[in-house]
Amino acid sequence: MRVAFVSVLMFTTLGCGDGGHIVSTRDSANLATSAGGSLGTGGMANQQGGASNLGAMTGNGGSAMITGGTTSGGSSTTLADFNPCPPAPTPCAIMALGDSITEGYSASDGGGYRTPLFRLALTDHKLITFVGSGNGGPATVDGVPFPPAHEGHSGLAINELMPFVQNASGGNAQIILVMAGTNGCENGEMIVCLENLLNAAFTAAPDALVVAAQVIPTNPDGLAAFNAQIPALVDRLALSGKHVVLADQYHSFLANPEYGAAYLVDYAHPNDVGYKVMADVWYQAIRGFLH
Helix, strand or coil, rough: CCCCCEEECCCCEEEECCCCCECHHHHHHHHECCCCCCEECCCCEEEECCCCCEECCCCCCCECCCCCCEECCCEEHHHHHCCCCCCCCEEEEEEEEEEEHCCCCCCCCCCCCCCHHHHHHHHHHCCEEEEEEEEEEHHHHEEEECEEEEECCCCCCCHHHHHHHHHHCCCCCCCEEEEECCCCCCCCCCCHHHHHHHHHHHCCCCCEEEEECCCCCCCCCCCCHHHHHHHHHHHHHHHCCCCCEEEEHHHHCCCCCCCCHHCCCCCCCEEEEHHHEEEEEHHHHHHHHHH
């Protein structure tokens, strides 16, 4: 079965005033990265500069996340004032876009990372719902009805997800979680296909936050080269003024040397523990935008 993933992108600026400088997602990650290229065990990097910040990055089964701002037209701005979600008590509408991993394949309750993500929001007293043309997941989470909608489509390559982006239009999605690439791209270079998919999301929902993820590794890992290109793509899109942040799902798995046995049920699909790791990363990316 082919798999697809969702990617979240974020760009960080440190020092928004004169003399401030821009730290790319690649440089930011290095602050909490070991020499081997994976996140340190239990480490955390946190730096703040005005309204910008470098979010928590944890290893050994934890989450990896970069948060920050964007630049446009030579002047530095941040996402601190960007507010894609409606005020409470209206829940923020989240579209999860990707392949069978997004669909929740191999999860015991069929909800994949969406179930623990919903639980994190409930525990944090934040209001979210999911939107999309698919359905899957438990009836309730901690006694609360679970919104089962998603745009996870088993076996689809990056380019094959393009038609489903349109379901985010018309304010239907305020946050779009994108992880794609496990199944490759059938009509071009993978990083170009991902850029096309993200641009389609910006067009369909210009007021939404797009969270682009580096894809979780397969076992054995065959996605290192593709994942290495994603931070630069996110940087460039953020510099052009797009509302985009990065979610590092890749290193959140690699932080555990035994990720294959600990987080996966086969060569590519997470088990319940792996989906929980993914939910932690997604939530760190979006938490500051929720109400």
